[in-house]
Amino acid sequence: MKKILVIGAAGQIGSELVPYLRKIYGDNNVVATYNYTPLPLELVEGGPSEKIDATQGVALNDIVKKHSIDTIFNLVAVLSAKGEANPQMSWKINMDTTFNCFEVMKEIKGAVFMPSSIGAFGPTTPPDHTPQDTLMRPTTIYGISKVAAELLGDYYYLKYGVDARGLRYPGIISNVTLPGGGTTDYAVEIYYEAIKKKSYTCNLSAGTFLDMMYMPDALRSAVELMEADPAKLVHRNCFNVTSMSFDPEMIAAAIREHMPEFRLEYNIDPIKQAIANSWPNSMDDSAARQEWGWKHEYDLKTMTIDMLEKVSAKLKVSDTR
Ligand code: SER
Numbered sequence: 001m002k003k004i005l006v007i008g009a010a011g012q013i014g015s016e017l018v019p020y021l022r023k024i025y026g027d028n029n030v031v032a033t034y035n036y037t038p039l040p041l042e043l044v045e046g047g048p049s050e051k052i053d054a055t056q057g058v059a060l061n062d063i064v065k066k067h068s069i070d071t072i073f074n075l076v077a078v079l080s081a082k083g084e085a086n087p088q089m090s091w092k093i094n095m096d097t098t099f100n101c102f103e104v105m106k107e108i109k110g111a112v113f114m115p116s117s118i119g120a121f122g123p124t125t126p127p128d129h130t131p132q133d134t135l136m137r138p139t140t141i142y143g144i145s146k147v148a149a150e151l152l153g154d155y156y157y158l159k160y161g162v163d164a165r166g167l168r169y170p171g172i173i174s175n176v177t178l179p180g181g182g183t184t185d186y187a188v189e190i191y192y193e194a195i196k197k198k199s200y201t202c203n204l205s206a207g208t209f210l211d212m213m214y215m216p217d218a219l220r221s222a223v224e225l226m227e228a229d230p231a232k233l234v235h236r237n238c239f240n241v242t243s244m245s246f247d248p249e250m251i252a253a254a255i256r257e258h259m260p261e262f263r264l265e266y267n268i269d270p271i272k273q274a275i276a277n278s279w280p281n282s283m284d285d286s287a288a289r290q291e292w293g294w295k296h297e298y299d300l301k302t303m304t305i306d307m308l309e310k311v312s313a314k315l316k317v318s319d320t321r
Helices: 014-025 041-045 057-066 080-085 087-106 141-160 186-197 215-227 248-256 270-277 286-292 300-319
Strands: 004-007 030-034 049-051 071-074 111-117 128-130 163-169 171-173 199-202 210-214 237-240 244-246 263-266
Touching: 004 014, 004 057, 014 030, 014 041, 014 071, 014 215, 057 087, 071 087, 080 087, 080 141, 080 270, 087 111, 087 141, 111 141, 111 215, 111 237, 141 163, 141 237, 163 215, 171 186, 171 215, 186 199, 186 248, 186 300, 210 215, 210 300, 215 286, 237 286, 244 248, 244 300, 248 263, 248 300
Parallel strands: 004 030, 004 071, 030 049, 071 111, 111 163, 163 237, 171 210, 199 263
Antiparallel strands: 210 244
């Protein structure tokens, strides 16, 4: 990776991936792009940036040529719950961007990183220790677009030599930019509400187990996969990766270790609950561990300590503004 384009740089992952990549590859070698949501000032000042609608192939091609891009991180996605509110729009944004990324990289046989998701699995997938290679019949438009993107990645690799690699991310927990419209968002919101109100009303039920990962592990896993020796990759696109699996009661208990008075209540969102019920309880990520050495660093306990500290500091800063 010498010249990198990050599409969707203003989002939850992009806003942290851009500075992470700039530290590794040099500020001028990472171009941050955005469309509707403006970039945080830090990203604008920290290196090159462009406004672009990546569903438009010609516009994407122009930016790739202008900056001599050889690697794209495509982080554009309408997440699971939001996608169900407008499946047509979700499909168009998710798939047009994905297709254009592969198309523009085929000429130069460049590389594309595409996050897939636990959402690529469905109700007929084995829910416990979900294998790397298994039944994938998702029931959300988000999941269907993720499976299609995984298959397109394989197709462009086999047919055109595009170095398409990807990870099936679990819910990502972070403290810089909030996620939006996802089923796993509760696991981020719970920390903010714990600090603001010492209580949280959860929209998924007790006993809903889902895989999760803290942002530092998510960033490192993306770079480690893209830097992995291709000769060792059997799967390439897309790997199960996870750091932990918990239900709302477990994350509440982890918060209570530091805030004994924290209260958890429930008000179930039937759409999100149905989506969560169709996803794995816990994935088996041994293929990633074997093929390119994936190893998570944060578990629920260490992530909770860091989240409470960072979110407290962040909310105190914004209080005094
Ligand atoms: N975090 C995503 C969602 O909940 C899953 O990949 O939609």
